[in-house]
Amino acid sequence: MSSAVGAAPPRHAASPSPSDPVHRRRSYRLGRWDIKYSPYLYVAPFFVLFGIFGLFPVLYTVWVSLFEYDLLSDSKVFVGLENYRVVLDDAQFWNAAYNTIGMFVVSTVPQLLVALMIANLLNRQMRARTVLRMGIVIPNITSVAAVGIIFALIFADRYGLVNWVLGTVGIDPIAWRDNRYASWFAVATMVDWRWTGYNALIYLGAMQAIPKDLYESASLDGASTWRQFWKITVPLIRPTIIFTIIISTIGGLQLFTEPLMYGYGLIRGGASNEFQTLAMYIYERTFTGNFEYGTGAAMSWLLFLMIIVFALINFALVRRSVKGEQK
Amino acid sequence: MSVIRRRLRTVAVAALAAGVALGSTACSKSNDNDGSTGEGGEVKLVLQTFQNFGYDQALKDFEAANPKIKVEHQKMGELRDFQPKLVQWLAAGSGAGDVVGLEEGVLLQYVQNHDKFANLLDLGASELKTTFPEWKWNNALTPDGKKLIGLGTDVGGLAMCYRKDLFKAAGLPTDREEVSKRITTWPDYIALGKEFKASGKAKAAWLDSATSLMQPYIMQNSETFFFDKDNKFIGDTNPVIKQTWDMGLQMAADGLTAKAQRWSGDWDAAFKNNAFATLPCPAWMTEGVIKPRSGPANAGKWDIAKIPGGGGNWGGSYLAVPQQTKHPKEAYLLAKYLTSKAGHLAAFKEAGAMPSDIEGIEDPAFKDQKSEYFSGAPTGLIFGESVKNMKPVFLGAKHQQVWETILEPQMQAAERGQLSSAAAWKKAMDEAKKATS
Known part of the structure; x- marks a missing residue:
């Protein structure tokens, strides 16, 4: 550990006691220990907590996924990888995966693009700038359950606001829950309503770190605002974009509450599982019906792997497509 | 509960x-x-x-x-x-x-x-x-x-809750004794529904949803529901279930149901919008479900008659x-x-x-109970009588799961016309077998 910490003078070495060689040796040793071990102590709380609440459950899930574990009767039979075979063979699992990825794409792509635009607008000189900047995160601090209830009513099939508005302009009511893509759209609206402002704020933070003279010289060279945005702003906040995409991937693939509330709290997510996500299906298998703890654990692991794969793919895609000028 | x-x-x-x-x-x-x-x-x-x-x-x-x-x-x-x-x-x-x-x-x-x-x-x-x-x-x-x-x-317990004002608009009797007499059997009940609709005077459906029929009718006409006493799934062979399914969906096809998905926000709104005239109701549903959803504006417009087909429990x-x-x-x-x-x-x-x-x-504390919200209907008497001669129905360990997560959603899908009755039935039975095997 030849870090910068090691370069700092040990605190104990500063205490003067030259006359006593034993004391001096001891304080020297203490100082060495301080340098060597205290950094580990400082970061330990995180790793201890992570080990208890993060790592252990994850590993225990692996263990459970190897059993046919009925929570209700508490019977546990070792079945090896059988649970994984069952899950991979299950049409409802793939349906849930399809819904999850579909809703993720439908919600995240517009969400991040709009967030980028909003951040760009807020990055200008304008009146009441702080109020507006704070305002866009307000949706994010509302309770997700409350959002779910309200949007479920807005998109209600019969007495819903959206269908009523459509009706006044002569459009037939949309079956918001029976039509798969309509339901995805509605759920995506909910997700975007909450998260667009949050991402915009993160982008805004990154944009403020871009030196203004870059824009000035670009203007002098005759670059339009639009061109400045794509050629200066976006490349320079690339690390932030990658961050938001990975965070959105993790959050989006774990989507649970919004579609659950949207389907009036029914875990099956639509009569034919039109908007049941993987997280919902895991819950359904684990905590209702047959209480198949092992199967649920296996599915959780597959979801975990899926998130890693998706995060890596997105990372690679973004890195390639948004190339910075600073090579 | x-x-x-x-x-x-x-x-x-x-x-x-x-x-x-x-x-x-x-x-x-x-x-x-x-x-x-x-x-x-x-x-x-x-x-x-x-x-x-x-x-x-x-x-x-x-x-x-x-x-x-x-x-x-x-x-x-x-x-x-x-x-x-x-x-x-x-x-x-x-x-x-x-x-x-x-x-x-x-x-x-x-x-x-x-x-x-x-x-x-x-x-x-x-x-x-x-x-x-x-x-x-x-x-x-x-x-x-x-x-x-x-x-x-x-x-x-079981009874039939109905909207007096809508009955009156359609020219049907409103007195609970008379209504009880007109709907002693389920075919009577459906016939009265057709009369209600034919009058063209009430802008409401007869029943909230085809699925509302399932619990009361099956509870009255079968000793088992989805499972036999060995907990084997018999939903596909128990004739009463298919019979009720067809009866309910026929009512939907005849335009007698409001096609509201029960326990959804739309269903809640349907109460306030006076979208249907009758609802089979167990005791706990009267004060606990209908009253809060219909709201004070509809106080005194509901009343309670006897359930068609005799007593029953839910x-x-x-x-x-x-x-x-x-x-x-x-x-x-x-x-x-x-x-x-x-x-x-x-x-x-x-x-x-x-x-x-x-x-x-x-006890008189129960027997003499009347409900103000339901036009002073003698709830203690009506519900007390409904369970007097009831036969116990065997539900089975996974009853709730099969009903709530499989059969009801599929029947609703069929009612809304998303699936044909036959396709929905097959899907429900396949899923139920998978879930209970």
Whole structure:
């Protein structure tokens, strides 16, 4: 550990006691220990907590996924990888995966693009700038359950606001829950309503770190605002974009509450599982019906792997497509 | 407390969803009851119920009569939120209350896996046998008759709630006696519905949803529902189920139903928008479901007639004592008190839960009860009569799952025309077989 910490003078070495060689040796040793071990102590709380609440459950899930574990009767039979075979063979699992990825794409792509635009607008000189900047995160601090209830009513099939508005302009009511893509759209609206402002704020933070003279010289060279945005702003906040995409991937693939509330709290997510996500299906298998703890654990692991794969793919895609000028 | 009432969505779902979203696993707030024998030999019991058992007053009375026992009542939201937690607590060996509420739709699951519950017969419950109807008692008994895991709380009873104002607009009789006479059988009921529609004067459907027919009709006409007494799935071969399915969907095809998805926001709105004229209603549904949804604006517009096809039951619950309790004796005392006549009547007064206690049903406090909201209908009399000659229906361990998550959604899909009746039926049966194999 030849870090910068090691370069700092040990605190104990500063205490003067030259006359006593034993004391001096001891304080020297203490100082060495301080340098060597205290950094580990400082970061330990995180790793201890992570080990208890993060790592252990994850590993225990692996263990459970190897059993046919009925929570209700508490019977546990070792079945090896059988649970994984069952899950991979299950049409409802793939349906849930399809819904999850579909809703993720439908919600995240517009969400991040709009967030980028909003951040760009807020990055200008304008009146009441702080109020507006704070305002866009307000949706994010509302309770997700409350959002779910309200949007479920807005998109209600019969007495819903959206269908009523459509009706006044002569459009037939949309079956918001029976039509798969309509339901995805509605759920995506909910997700975007909450998260667009949050991402915009993160982008805004990154944009403020871009030196203004870059824009000035670009203007002098005759670059339009639009061109400045794509050629200066976006490349320079690339690390932030990658961050938001990975965070959105993790959050989006774990989507649970919004579609659950949207389907009036029914875990099956639509009569034919039109908007049941993987997280919902895991819950359904684990905590209702047959209480198949092992199967649920296996599915959780597959979801975990899926998130890693998706995060890596997105990372690679973004890195390639948004190339910075600073090579 | 009943099959349906537990499913009132909104708030409880919100709690559940928020909990899961936060990534919290089983919460441990109930762990503070572990063997807490407080100062002066005082015993603290935890009672966990779902929905509204109406025990606030009853618990006060119990504590007054047993000064050494303190009861903490944890209301756990809807059964669908409570049930998964309870299963986890039972499996983990800690966390469950000393007394817990079980609904009849899931009771048999626990009777099958009864080792997590104390045997109430060992605690002295045999003395209570005669205070309950036989079927209510036997439901919580293991097949060998040696272990009892629950004492009965309420029963559903059955009646037909109807909208007087809409009946009047369509030129139908509005008096509850007369209405009862016009709908003595289900074909009568459908015929009157057609008359209602043909009048063209009321801008409402006859019934809220085709699925509303299922519970009452099947409960009246079959001794089994989706499962035979060996817990084998017979939903596909039990003729009454298909018969009701067809009858309900025929009503939908004839334009007699409002096609509202029950327990959805749309359904709630349909009450306020006067979208339908009748609704088969168990006792717990009157004050607990219809009244809050229809709102004060519709007070006095509802009334209650007898259910077509005679009596019947829909819903009802039990109280059980988990094996993990540190105070089985005191827990039994509590369950015994709450399922005694006094406890039953207090719960009826507070939550409209109809007593399953034999004496309770005969008590004037129940018998003479009238409902102001329902035009002064004699609810005690109507519901009391509906369960008098009822035959017990065997539900099976996974009844609730098959009904709530499979059959009802598919029937609704067929009602809305998303699937053909045949396709929806096949899908429901395939899924049910998969889920119960």
